[in-house]
Amino acid sequence: MSVRSELPVAIIGAGPVGLAAAARLVERGIEPVVFEKGGSVGASLLEWGHVRVFSPWRYNIDDAARRLLEVEGWKAPDPDALPNGKEIVEDYLVPLSRVASIRRGVRLGATVTAISRKGLDKATSRGRDAAAFVLRYFEDGAEREAAVRAVIDASGTWNQPNPMGVDGLPVPGERQSARISYGIPDVTGIRRDEFAGKRTLVVGSGHSAINTALALMELQQIAPRTEIFWALRQDGVDRLLGGGLNDQLPERGALGLAAKKAMDEGRLNMLTGFAARAVEADEEHVRVLATAGGREVRLAVDNIVVATGFRPAFDFLRELRIEIDPAIEAPPALAPLIDPNLHSCGTVPPHGAEELSHPEKDFYIVGMKSYGRAPTFLMKTGYEQVRSVVAEIAGDHEAARRVELVLPETGVCSAGIKSAVSSSCCGGPSNAREDACCVADAVAKEESKAGCGCGSKASAEKVVEKL
Structure with a gap:
C-alpha cells in the first residue's frame, strides 16, 4: 500500500x-x-x-x-x-x-x-x-x-449570488447599496422591520423569487402598506407560471399557483422584460433606472431583493x-x-x-x-x-458506473408525494380534450403528447383555495 x-x-x-x-x-x-x-x-x-x-x-x-x-x-x-x-x-x-x-x-x-x-x-x-x-x-x-x-x-x-445586471455584471451602484439583499432574506422573521410597510423590488423568476414575493404578500396582510414590485427579465409571465405550475414536486407547483393567484388579484406589481441600468441610494430610498416592457422605468423603493441565481x-x-x-x-x-x-x-x-x-x-x-x-x-x-x-x-x-438512483426525466414526477395536486398525467399519453393546468401542458395536449404532469385544472384550483 x-x-x-x-x-x-x-x-x-x-x-x-x-x-x-x-x-x-x-x-x-x-x-x-x-x-x-x-x-x-x-x-x-x-x-x-x-x-x-x-x-x-x-x-x-x-x-x-x-x-x-x-x-x-x-x-x-x-x-x-x-x-x-x-x-x-x-x-x-x-x-x-x-x-x-x-x-x-x-x-x-x-x-x-x-x-x-x-x-x-x-x-x-x-x-x-x-x-x-x-x-x-x-x-x-x-x-x-x-x-x-x-x-x-x-x-x-x-x-456567489448572481448580480442584478442582465449581462451577468453588477449594475452601476449595485455593490454600493446596503439596501440590496441576495437569495431569500427572512422578510417575515428576523428582517421583518426592514420590509413591513415598505416598497420592495424583487428581481428574478425562479423559485427563490417566488418564495420571496409570497413571503412579502404574507407580510402585506399584517402591514397593508407593504408594496411589492416583481421584475422578470423575460417578456410576459408565461414562462414563470409554466415553471411554477409545470412541476412534478407538488409543493413547488403550488408555489407557482399561489403566485398566479396573487397576480390575478393585483397584489403584485409586475414588471416584465426588466433590465436594470443603474442603482442610486440615498438615506431614504433606492432609485432604480431600468427598462421594462420596452419603456424606461424610474422606480424608488426601500429595498431590492436580487434572486437571479x-x-x-x-x-x-x-x-x-x-x-x-x-x-x-x-x-x-x-x-x-x-x-x-x-x-x-x-x-x-x-x-x-x-x-x-x-x-x-x-x-x-x-x-x-x-x-x-x-x-x-x-x-x-x-x-x-x-x-x-x-x-x-x-x-x-x-x-x-452502476446507476443506483432511478428517476423519471423530471427527476420527481413519480414521487408519490402526498399533495392536493395530482400527478396523473406524468409520463403517459394525454388527450387534447383533457383539462390542461398550464401553458406547457396545454400545448403538449393539443399535439397529443404527454402533458407536464401537474394534474388536472380542478386539482390545481383546490390548491389555490387552500393557499
Missing part, C-alpha cells in the same frame, strides 16, 4: 452532499476530513433556514448517512414531511456530524484557500497522478496545510487541472444535461464519477457547484453523485 493511499480524503463543505460523501467514505473504510468555513455544519442552509424545501424528508436523507445514524439510535423524521433549511441542519446534519467516525474529521471555521499537488505546479505532468494533494486553509487565524489522497469539492454556490467559485482551484464548460460552468459531460437553454424542469438523468471527472485525477466537484450556473438541483441527485465518486476513489469502478 502506498503512502498516499493511507491519507484521508478531503471534502470541502459540510452541507448535505458533503456530509453524505463523508458517510460514504466511512462505509468504505476511508477516513474523511471535512473543511467547513462556517461555524456550523450546514452553515449555508441556516442562512435560508426559514424556507421550506419542495422535496419531503425521504429525498433529503442519504442512504449511507441513514445507516450510520440508525446505529446511533437516531429516529428519522416523517418521510412525507417537508422540512425547512433549519430543520435539515438540526434534525439531520448535526446528528450526522456527531457520529464518531465523521466527527473527528470535521473542521469548522476552516476556509480552504488553495489546492495543489505536493511539490508540483499546474504545468508539471511527470508523477502528477501519484502525488498527494495539498490543501492550504485558514483556521483559528492561522494558515495551515493538509495532505490528502483525493478531493471532493462540495462547497456549493450560496456565497448563483454561480460557482473556482479561484482556490487555480493550481488544479479542471475542465469546465464555458457557458454553464459545469463539467463538460454534465453541462449539456443541465443547460437551462435546453432543459426547463431539471430533466437530468442520474450521473456520477464518469460525468464529474476532470483532467486532475481524484478531484471531483459535486452537489450544487457541479451544476455551475444551472438553476435546477435535487439533493437526492447529489447523494447519487457522491455514492459514485466515493466508489471510484475506493477503486470500485463497477459500482461507480
Whole structure:
C-alpha cells in the first residue's frame, strides 16, 4: 500500500452532499476530513433556514448517512414531511456530524484557500497522478496545510449570488447599496422591520423569487402598506407560471399557483422584460433606472431583493487541472444535461464519477457547484453523485458506473408525494380534450403528447383555495 493511499480524503463543505460523501467514505473504510468555513455544519442552509424545501424528508436523507445514524439510535423524521433549511441542519446534519467516525474529521471555521499537488505546479505532468494533494486553509487565524489522497469539492454556490445586471455584471451602484439583499432574506422573521410597510423590488423568476414575493404578500396582510414590485427579465409571465405550475414536486407547483393567484388579484406589481441600468441610494430610498416592457422605468423603493441565481467559485482551484464548460460552468459531460437553454424542469438523468471527472485525477466537484450556473438541483441527485465518486476513489469502478438512483426525466414526477395536486398525467399519453393546468401542458395536449404532469385544472384550483 502506498503512502498516499493511507491519507484521508478531503471534502470541502459540510452541507448535505458533503456530509453524505463523508458517510460514504466511512462505509468504505476511508477516513474523511471535512473543511467547513462556517461555524456550523450546514452553515449555508441556516442562512435560508426559514424556507421550506419542495422535496419531503425521504429525498433529503442519504442512504449511507441513514445507516450510520440508525446505529446511533437516531429516529428519522416523517418521510412525507417537508422540512425547512433549519430543520435539515438540526434534525439531520448535526446528528450526522456527531457520529464518531465523521466527527473527528470535521473542521469548522476552516476556509480552504488553495489546492495543489505536493511539490508540483499546474504545468508539471511527470508523477502528477501519484502525488498527494495539498490543501492550504485558514483556521483559528492561522494558515495551515493538509495532505490528502483525493478531493471532493462540495462547497456549493450560496456565497456567489448572481448580480442584478442582465449581462451577468453588477449594475452601476449595485455593490454600493446596503439596501440590496441576495437569495431569500427572512422578510417575515428576523428582517421583518426592514420590509413591513415598505416598497420592495424583487428581481428574478425562479423559485427563490417566488418564495420571496409570497413571503412579502404574507407580510402585506399584517402591514397593508407593504408594496411589492416583481421584475422578470423575460417578456410576459408565461414562462414563470409554466415553471411554477409545470412541476412534478407538488409543493413547488403550488408555489407557482399561489403566485398566479396573487397576480390575478393585483397584489403584485409586475414588471416584465426588466433590465436594470443603474442603482442610486440615498438615506431614504433606492432609485432604480431600468427598462421594462420596452419603456424606461424610474422606480424608488426601500429595498431590492436580487434572486437571479448563483454561480460557482473556482479561484482556490487555480493550481488544479479542471475542465469546465464555458457557458454553464459545469463539467463538460454534465453541462449539456443541465443547460437551462435546453432543459426547463431539471430533466437530468442520474450521473456520477464518469460525468464529474476532470483532467486532475481524484478531484471531483459535486452537489450544487457541479451544476455551475444551472438553476435546477435535487439533493437526492447529489447523494447519487457522491455514492459514485466515493466508489471510484475506493477503486470500485463497477459500482461507480452502476446507476443506483432511478428517476423519471423530471427527476420527481413519480414521487408519490402526498399533495392536493395530482400527478396523473406524468409520463403517459394525454388527450387534447383533457383539462390542461398550464401553458406547457396545454400545448403538449393539443399535439397529443404527454402533458407536464401537474394534474388536472380542478386539482390545481383546490390548491389555490387552500393557499
